[in-house]
Amino acid sequence: MTKMKQRVIGLVGIVSRMANWNADFTGLPKTTSDGNIFGSDKALKYSIKRIWVEQGENVLYIRSYKLGTSKEGEKLQPRDLHERYEHLFSEDVSKDSVVVLKKLFSCVDVMNFGATFAEKGQNIGLTGVVQIGQGFNKYADTNVEVQDILSPFRNSNPKSEDKDATSIGKKIVSNEAHYIYPFTVNPNHYDSYIGLPGFDEFQGYTKEAYDSFKDGALIGATALNTNSKAGCENAFSLFITFKENAQAYLPNLDPYVKVYKEADKTIYDLTAIAPMVAGVQDQIETIELYVNHYAAEVRLEIDRLQRYNIITRAVL
Numbered sequence: 036m037t038k039m040k041q042r043v044i045g046l047v048g049i050v051s052r053m054a055n056w057n058a059d060f061t062g063l064p065k066t067t068s069d070g071n072i073f074g075s076d077k078a079l080k081y082s083i084k085r086i087w088v089e090q091g092e093n094v095l096y097i098r099s100y101k102l103g104t105s106k107e108g109e110k111l112q113p114r115d116l117h118e119r120y121e122h123l124f125s126e127d128v129s130k131d132s133v134v135v136l137k138k139l140f141s142c143v144d145v146m147n148f149g150a151t152f153a154e155k156g157q158n159i160g161l162t163g164v165v166q167i168g169q170g171f172n173k174y175a176d177t178n179v180e181v182q183d184i185l186s187p188f189r190n191s192n193p194k195s196e197d198k199d200a201t202s203i204g205k206k207i208v209s210n211e212a213h214y215i216y217p218f219t220v221n222p223n224h225y226d227s228y229i230g231l232p233g234f235d236e237f238q239g240y241t242k243e244a245y246d247s248f249k250d251g252a253l254i255g256a257t258a259l260n261t262n263s264k265a266g267c268e269n270a271f272s273l274f275i276t277f278k279e280n281a282q283a284y285l286p287n288l289d290p291y292v293k294v295y296k297e298a299d300k301t302i303y304d305l306t307a308i309a310p311m312v313a314g315v316q317d318q319i320e321t322i323e324l325y326v327n328h329y330a331a332e333v334r335l336e337i338d339r340l341q342r343y344n345i346i347t348r349a350v351l
Contacts, residue, residue: 037242041320043220044285046273046292047079048303049170049256050331051212053180054266056256062207064172064179072172074214079167080148082259083251087143089258092247095123095142096150117154128155133233135159140225140237146244149224164224164240165248168287170216173294182206213270213294213301217287218252220245249274253325253345269345271303271326271333275312275319283315297332305335312337326351 049056057074059065064072084097099119103112120128124138135157139145149163184204222240229239249272257268277283291307303326312319316338325345326333342351 036238038238039220039222039240039242039245040279042222042277042281043218043245044275044277044288045218045252046271046288046305047167047170047216047218047252048270048272048292049074049079049214049216050268050270050301051209051214052266053208053210054264055208056212056214056264056267058207062205064207064209064212072177072209072212074170074172074216076167076169076216079170079216079255080144082255082264083248084144086251086255086258087247093123093142094144095119095139096144096148116152120154128157130156132157132159133231136228136234137237140228143244143247146225146240147248162224164221164244166219166221168217168289170214171289172212173215173289173292174211174213175295176210177212178210180208180210182208208266213303215289215292215294215303217289219287220248253348268327270301270331271324271345273305273325273333273335274321274323276321276323278318278320281315281318283318285311285315301331303331303333305333309335309337 055062055064057065057078065075066072081097084094087094088097099114099122100111101114101118101122102109104110114122117128120138123142129135135152136159139150139152139159139161145161147163147165149161150159152159152161182205184206186204222245225239228234229237231237252272253269255269256264259267273288275285288305288308291305291311293304293307295302295304312322322337322340323343324333324335324340325343325348327345328351343349344351
């Protein structure tokens with residue numbers, strides 16, 4: 036394991052076509068009080084965690100199920116946090132905080148996103164190294180589409196006027212939306228645990244954990260093909276890596292992004308970011324831009340910018 040020493044700031048762009056990237060409890064795309072469509076950080080984190088699960092990584096904070104016993108028989112139930120811990124590690128929660136911390140840090144989601152763990156006398160709070168903001172839709176021509184769906188089964192409610200007919204459901208999607216997420220990576224968040232008794236081998240946040248996050252930020256949405264997420268893809272990702280011990284800081288970059296169409300191609304206009312980055316470029320180690328250039332163009336011109344194909348990872 037290699038300790039990660041550089042801070043990173045960047046963007047993840049998610050496109051949703053005839054899909055619903057992040058719905059509220061009514062089924063509509065999530066919106067602010069003034070009607071702006073956005074996706075929560077949890078939606079992006081979930082897509083990344085699903086990739087980690089499929090890759091065989093330890094992931095603690097994700098829904099899993101068990102068969103619970105009730106008067107009616109066995110019922111499928113979501114596990115609580117304690118049960119998830121036992122299922123993942125095949126042991127009860129220890130009273131020794133060092134043992135629990137080691138288990139938590141062995142989970143790639145905890146290593147990246149942090150944890151709140153209050154179980155069996157333990158009260159552990161870990162601020163995540165990776166912080167992801169809300170992903171606002173930057174595309175002005177987004178419309179919400181409501182589709183009626185005919186079920187193959189009749190409505191079994193005896194009080195329904197349509198109890199003899201098949202039931203009708205709804206699927207709600209947006210015709211097209213472009214969610215732009217800001218993120219930061221501060222690898223020093225776990226340094227206070229280095230050198231604690233029993234933590235002799237702990238190095239803090241690792242390069243391997245960052246590489247796992249980076250991989251998820253490139254393919255998580257594309258791989259998440261549920262019914263509502265089919266049509267959601269990773270469009271681009273930007274990673275600005277600072278030099279070790281750099282003192283420069285940049286604000287969240289998403290307010291400076293514009294999204295529009297030219298002919299049939301989506302344009303992600305990041306030109307407003309360039310002057311900010313140029314002002315601190317002597318403290319920046321690398322600037323990497325991954326883009327699906329078959330469907331989109333990212334407009335950004337900065338010295339030493341390296342462009343990659345987000346699908347093949349080949350240099351463009």
